[in-house]
């Protein structure tokens with residue numbers, strides 16, 4: 340699983356940072372979390388194709404988290420998207436989409452599946468599910484958690500041959516964790532496979548003050564992506580606005596037993612976020628401050644951070660939208 344940061348600034352963009360949006364790549368396709376203004380252009384730079392998005396999750400109805408959504412949907416329409424798109428968010432989002440569909444004549448040909456966010460599982464596709472939990476902000480808001488369970492187990496061919504199981508569908512079933520019958524004998528997957536891999540999980544906070552229920556929700560996540568709007572000297576301001584400081588983010592990571600912490604959603608007052616990163620590290624060492632176009636590969640016991648090579652200079656700047664993504668206009 341990977342997370343790509345398209346925007347990491349709160350409220351307003353800066354020269355270095357667009358406003359928030361994160362794309363999580365899973366075994367079942369790409370999922371977007373929040374869609375600040377300009378996110379679709381950031382996708383172009385990152386060479387991400389909006390047609391590949393399976394679902395978009397909105398944490399709350401503040402402009403910096405939703406103003407890119409309608410433009411992105413219109414682009415999908417112009418590129419002749421036919422695959423259904425799931426959108427999950429606060430119930431007010433449905434009203435906003437109704438308004439734009441009516442006033443902008445958005446007659447999208449693809450099926451739009453809208454689901455109001457609520458605590459529990461809000462999306463499921465194959466090996467991947469997304470859960471939501473209420474967060475604490477100045478409007479109805481949610482945090483999300485992506486859970487990817489790899490069903491296919493490591494298969495020991497020699498053990499299967501030893502047991503006389505013929506190569507074919509029975510091998511496939513055992514590999515997917517199913518018990519099978521062969522020659523009036525029950526064969527359990529454990530007899531020929533490694534135990535199932537542990538799920539890979541990523542938590543995304545959205546905007547929130549720290550809460551006990553979020554600590555519980557994020558328990559044991561491999562990677563926690565958590566907002567850090569302010570540094571610790573602005574703790575009072577953070578509380579008043581129902582946001583978190585870098586120290587708050589680190590405490591949530593520590594208490595929930597997260598593997599790694601990436602902080603994001605920085606106030607534009609911080610041109611350099613080293614202070615926020617070092618404050619968080621003083622509580623939770625395994626912390627990195629997000630940058631736009633940072634890609635984080637999430638493995639079972641580690642993460643790999645790299646900066647994407649952008650598609651924006653010289654010959655790469657050719658507008659390949661028409662040829663590469665389906666339609667010329």
Ligand SMILES: [Zn+2]
Nearest residue numbers: 349350403546
């Ligand atoms: Zn925000």
Ligand SMILES: [Zn+2]
Nearest residue numbers: 399401476546
């Ligand atoms: Zn907000």
